[in-house]
Amino acid sequence: MSVLHQTDPELEVKVKKATERISENMHIVANEPSLAFYRLQEHVRKALPPMVEKRVEVTKLHHELQGRCYDVEYAVSAVKSMEGAEKNFDNIQELLKNAVFLKQQIKYEEARKNKKESSSVYKRLSAHITLDLPDLPELSDALRETANRVESMMAHARHSAGAELQRSQTIHH
Template structure:
């Protein structure tokens, strides 16, 4: 069967057309054609192979450069992503703390501004406390004076002498005047009767 195939192959080989015949003549013989042997230079052959190797290497690099770049990017992302995620969480926590601190400072600032607006009320309270202390001192002074003078009869008793009446009326007048003047300084003047 092989002999029959070989016969058919050689039989059809003679019927080639055009350039196919020349190709058949070049490849049909096992020897290298003589027209290439005349120009063969070992140095040129070496340089040609070297250039061809470099060109094929460069083509290989260009063909695989995109995939190599993506591989490097993937490795970089794989190494740095967990660290970046941790930093993101830390930044979010710090941002929440800063927002809380800003709210606290705004609240404290508003409280201080409100206290500055209430300074008139504090001034009025201070003036009233001064007046109350003055009145208490006058009351204590009168009580001490009465104790030193002995027991004086009441206002409606018939045995009251005129000196005690005059001294009591002048003391009451002085107390009323001092109260009016202290209230006038504090801005709380008494209404005229």
């Protein structure tokens, strides 16, 4: 006995649609990972270069900031070390005042010495030598030179004695 199959056209259309949908879904599922990887690759290709540039920039800024932090730390330590130098600055100021005072004293003594030298006995004597001995210019020059040397030695002796006196006064103060 043979069974005749009669085909139902409506059923055939439904089966055909169902198999097409299954085939389409299988195709999507089979290709979904490669599509996802393609999208990821596309995203990485677009987003990576700007991210790398930003990372390089951030690293550079970090190094610059670190350098500036070291500079600030160094400046702060320098300022803090200067706080302890106040005593030294006061000492320097006192020494400068003393130096100015001593310079004024030296200037005064030199002015006094110059007044004395202009009225020196030896200079007056050497001035008269040319008048007294006009016939002997070599002798008068030699006498004048000798008088100048004696005057110079006397001035040096006075200056040394004055400086020694001043040192002893400074030590006692």
